[in-house]
Amino acid sequence: MNLRNSTILITGCSSGIGYETALYLQNKGYQVFATVRKEKDVKRLQSLGLTTFLLDVTKKETIENTLNQILLQTNGTLDVVFNNAGFGQPGAVEDLSTQALKEQFETNVFGLHEVTLQVLKIMKKQGFGTIIQHGSVLGIISLKLRGAYNASKYAIEGLTDTLRLELRDTNINVTVLNTGPITSNFRKNAIAKTIKNIDIKNSRFSKNYAKNINADKSTVPFNLEAIEVSKIVEKIITSKTVKPRYYITKATYILGYLKRVLSTKKLDFILNKI
Template sequence: MKKVALITGASAGMGKETAKLLTQNDYNVYGAARRLEKMEDLKAFGVKPIAMDITKDETIVACVKQILDETNGHIDILVNSAGFGSHGAIEDVPIKDAKYQLEVNVFGAMRLTQLVLPSMRENKFGKIVNISSVGGKLAGPLGGWYHASKFALEGLSDSLRNEVRPFGIDVILIEPGAIKSEWSKIAYDNLIKTSGRGAYKAMASKFANVIKNSDDKSSAPSVIAELIKKAIELRNPRARYAKGHLAKPILFIKKITSDKLMDKILASQIK
């Protein structure tokens, strides 16, 4: 019997590439996203698109119910790939925007996780993949709320991993480096809109240029898709995997560097 995979954020980037790769490797794949039209091309690969807004509970519940009804109670793999980066100085970002960042990147992923766990426990099998970031271990200026969401996802994943292991369920964190996606444009636009004027204008302008030029060196999203496939197919996967442009060097430097020195390194990147 084919393993059933539910992948959020399947309309673009890492989510879309993962949906393609898994369905090409004999998985029964459901791709979920707000923009149903952006997943039309996935049908040719055999992916089943479902419209779902990760911030609206009724659509999350309906999505899980539909899949469980169609697969005789199976969602074997959940890939929480839906997410975005809202940038701007903490002083400038409206709290309603900060809450939305956390709603998408944290609460939506955990609500979906809550809904798939009962069937995974019953089937004594499950793989939950949470897409974090190197920004879940290292926080720089002008991305406070984004970093907060990824730090939260890291902590929740650590707790969850130890809660569900006795039921035959693995929780896997993926920490990408720079990946070609819609993320950079969204982050750039939000940064300029939020902090492009006022006290943080100079810093925002320099950091916006860093974001704008990042896609030139970024890794293809297929790199992360292949990593996810590898991780879910291991009998005993590691808790964390890092890949993509500069992911491992950044995490290594963070591990061995003091906070004071790390602050200087980050400041040098936006001079």
């Protein structure tokens, strides 16, 4: 499956990593199916020459409809899926409503899972495939004021590790990307979620929220451009042996290493400084 005409479905392509990866892979000669959850974004991406479909990972029928349309164009096969769609809901655990936590999981975990289930039917029938799950460094370690997002990415780790074990007797690869800080609209969207779902004024973390909202994003250490993730996705597509996970950004490598070598108490001390 290292041919340049490989077919790949990417979710969450309206901006950032999904958008850049769709353009990058298409320019490299892959048959890319970019998906977004808003009709206006479908038309915008189509105007750029991308084959684009409406797919909201929280709505099962849009997943099924889009996959059916894709299979008509590929003679019933699909080589790769990149489960990229997701968002971050900031907030201290004590400030998170159960509803806000549910919404975080609906997209980041349950939506990802539904796409995976639907794609597995195709890949098991054809006898091969690659599933790329977009995790995070926050699926390896936790940071304060990010409880919902941390939990969703830890859940992806658990699902991916289990699925990888269960697919050992097949030719289907499953891997996870542990990205650190990447240039995208993620932070802007997270701020909007903070303002919408967190009672900042009455929280004992109100100063922390204000600091995060007003922070200069250019000061984020080890930040990489989204294209660096795109290159890793292509590396996975062309690899004869797909690794269980791929660390992206120096922050992921550093924090992943500290997770392995430090006691929980010592790691907590460091993470509390971030």
